[in-house]
Amino acid sequence: MVDWASLLQSLANGILIAGLYAAVTLGLTLVLGVMGIVNFAHGELIMLGAYSSFWLFTLLGIDPLLSLALSGVLLFFIGTGIYRFTIWPIMKDPPLNQLLLTLGLSIFFQNLAMILWKTDSRTIITSYSGMSLDLGIIHFGLTRMITFLISVVLTVLLVVFLSKTKPGRAMQAVSENNTASWLIGINVEKTYLLAFGVAAALAGAAGALVSTVMYTFPMVGFKLSLKAFCILVIGGLGNIPGTLFGSLILGITESFVGTYIPEGSGWAEGISFVLLIVILIIKPTGLAGTRRE
Amino acid sequence: MLELKWIDVYYGNIQALWDVSLSVKEGEVIVIVGSNGAGKSTILRTISGMNKIKKGSIEFGGQRIDLLRADEIVRLGVSMVPEGRELFPRLSVRENLELGAAYIDRAYSRRTETLQWIYSLFPILHERGSQLAGTLSGGEQQMVAIGRALMSRPRLLMFDEPSLGLAPLMVDEVFKTVTKVSQEGVTILLVEQNVRQSLKMAHRAYVLENGRMVTKQSIDVDPEKCILCGECVEICPVSAIDMTVNGQPENPGRDLGRRVSRKSQ
Numbered sequence A: 001m002v003d004w005a006s007l008l009q010s011l012a013n014g015i016l017i018a019g020l021y022a023a024v025t026l027g028l029t030l031v032l033g034v035m036g037i038v039n040f041a042h043g044e045l046i047m048l049g050a051y052s053s054f055w056l057f058t059l060l061g062i063d064p065l066l067s068l069a070l071s072g073v074l075l076f077f078i079g080t081g082i083y084r085f086t087i088w089p090i091m092k093d094p095p096l097n098q099l100l101l102t103l104g105l106s107i108f109f110q111n112l113a114m115i116l117w118k119t120d121s122r123t124i125i126t127s128y129s130g131m132s133l134d135l136g137i138i139h140f141g142l143t144r145m146i147t148f149l150i151s152v153v154l155t156v157l158l159v160v161f162l163s164k165t166k167p168g169r170a171m172q173a174v175s176e177n178n179t180a181s182w183l184i185g186i187n188v189e190k191t192y193l194l195a196f197g198v199a200a201a202l203a204g205a206a207g208a209l210v211s212t213v214m215y216t217f218p219m220v221g222f223k224l225s226l227k228a229f230c231i232l233v234i235g236g237l238g239n240i241p242g243t244l245f246g247s248l249i250l251g252i253t254e255s256f257v258g259t260y261i262p263e264g265s266g267w268a269e270g271i272s273f274v275l276l277i278v279i280l281i282i283k284p285t286g287l288a289g290t291r292r293e
Numbered sequence B: 001m002l003e004l005k006w007i008d009v010y011y012g013n014i015q016a017l018w019d020v021s022l023s024v025k026e027g028e029v030i031v032i033v034g035s036n037g038a039g040k041s042t043i044l045r046t047i048s049g050m051n052k053i054k055k056g057s058i059e060f061g062g063q064r065i066d067l068l069r070a071d072e073i074v075r076l077g078v079s080m081v082p083e084g085r086e087l088f089p090r091l092s093v094r095e096n097l098e099l100g101a102a103y104i105d106r107a108y109s110r111r112t113e114t115l116q117w118i119y120s121l122f123p124i125l126h127e128r129g130s131q132l133a134g135t136l137s138g139g140e141q142q143m144v145a146i147g148r149a150l151m152s153r154p155r156l157l158m159f160d161e162p163s164l165g166l167a168p169l170m171v172d173e174v175f176k177t178v179t180k181v182s183q184e185g186v187t188i189l190l191v192e193q194n195v196r197q198s199l200k201m202a203h204r205a206y207v208l209e210n211g212r213m214v215t216k217q218s219i220d221v222d223p224e225k226c227i228l229c230g231e232c233v234e235i236c237p238v239s240a241i242d243m244t245v246n247g248q249p250e251n252p253g254r255d256l257g258r259r260v261s262r263k264s265q
């Protein structure tokens, strides 16, 4: 006999967490799509966003859902700085160099965070942390619901930015063909800078969301990076619909594993590796469609 | 209008151009011919700012442009139809064309009018407006590439082997378009291996070999006499091309002819 209530509840939990995963992955997708770089330090930008939200809350009492915008702005500037001083000088070098550079940045920021803030796991307890929303047979934590909604808003904002604004359309053009983009009068280097900044801002905002529903600690970005890579691989590299699809698959799979497999909550954390490996073996172009050339 | 003086260009440590000079006057159609790997594309890419010079200077409209970025050079009115078309394959024909004007203010304000002109040059692009550029035939893609460059309202338009890979009828079509564009007052700099046809419409030509200009000045092309087709030169005892340098007949003899012919097959 199927327990419909628990199935629905599990599905709903999966969808909610998928929203957060999408917010976590979008910046990675943007940088990969526009610049062709797999940014291994993306998770660390999220970690910085989470810490900035944590400290703004702890020291100044600013609610993380408000400080989200501040984290976004802060990370935008950190992101453009990182681009300008580390990535820009080697943009013309072989892709492997850029990959190794971002890996180095990732390790640097992890260690910096350990030195500055120790390895303690920090949590934010807001006035509404324990509240939940009951919808008949299923119910949600209020915080999770809000992080989901904000993730949806961030996604919509990004899509509108990319399709309706001039710099956003320039990013799309560059992702399609950067030689052609130069030739039609787009400053491709400035577009890279902006794309990296926007991706970092998204990471900052996602980090603030993360700080409300997970522990904040120096390795949180690393943990989320692995999930994000899994999502990229599921969705096909570097496109937004694929990222949303991949987030849903991962979120729901984790949730089902947590519900239906004995001792599942431990397994759920590792399921992203299993998905990653299985998909790379059976369908390396991604479940959702084609890989970016 | 365009003046290259003694430029050297490198790819990393490898030199691709040596002391290349050329000049293009307003309203002219100038052709650069040369074999594979001679450095023709390198010249055009350098003018458009995609490659940088190590030595020499490039002036356009009396202004040094060799230190500008590619996007700034396009804005000054120098556009290129690049080798291999370089379209946005997953965007529609119409979006490709519109992007040609989107980032250049003076072209953007006239985009509707320019688009009409391009549709009159290439009616097929109007029909295929919503088709993805990547799914067009080679000839159609070339038209989109030309149309996109025209959308930027260039004063100087450079073509990099527009006839490459096209069937003879399509080649005629492309060259006719080049002539039409020239008649609209756009100055043309054309790179071609299709020597015979391109020289027919050229005012002057340059011959490039191994990264160097074969003659210091351009050669004047007499369209009636030019039969530099690469077939007859080997057996022709005199130079098959009627050319003068600075009004003085030069005597490159069959040497130049052979050099060109060898590469133009």
Ligand SMILES: Nc1ncnc2c1ncn2[C@@H]1O[C@H](COP(=O)(O)OP(=O)(O)OP(=O)(O)O)[C@@H](O)[C@H]1O
Pocket: B011, B014, B016, B034, B035, B036, B037, B038, B039, B040, B041, B042, B043, B083, B193
């Ligand atoms: N990106 C690059 N890196 C290194 N060398 C290059 C690069 N691009 C071109 N070259 C070299 O520069 C020289 C000139 O190349 P270029 O593309 O300008 O020739 P081309 O005359 O346009 O030839 P084709 O008719 O085949 O298009 C060649 O020897 C080529 O190998």
Ligand SMILES: [Mg+2]
Pocket: B040, B041, B042, B083, B160, B161
């Ligand atoms: Mg070439």
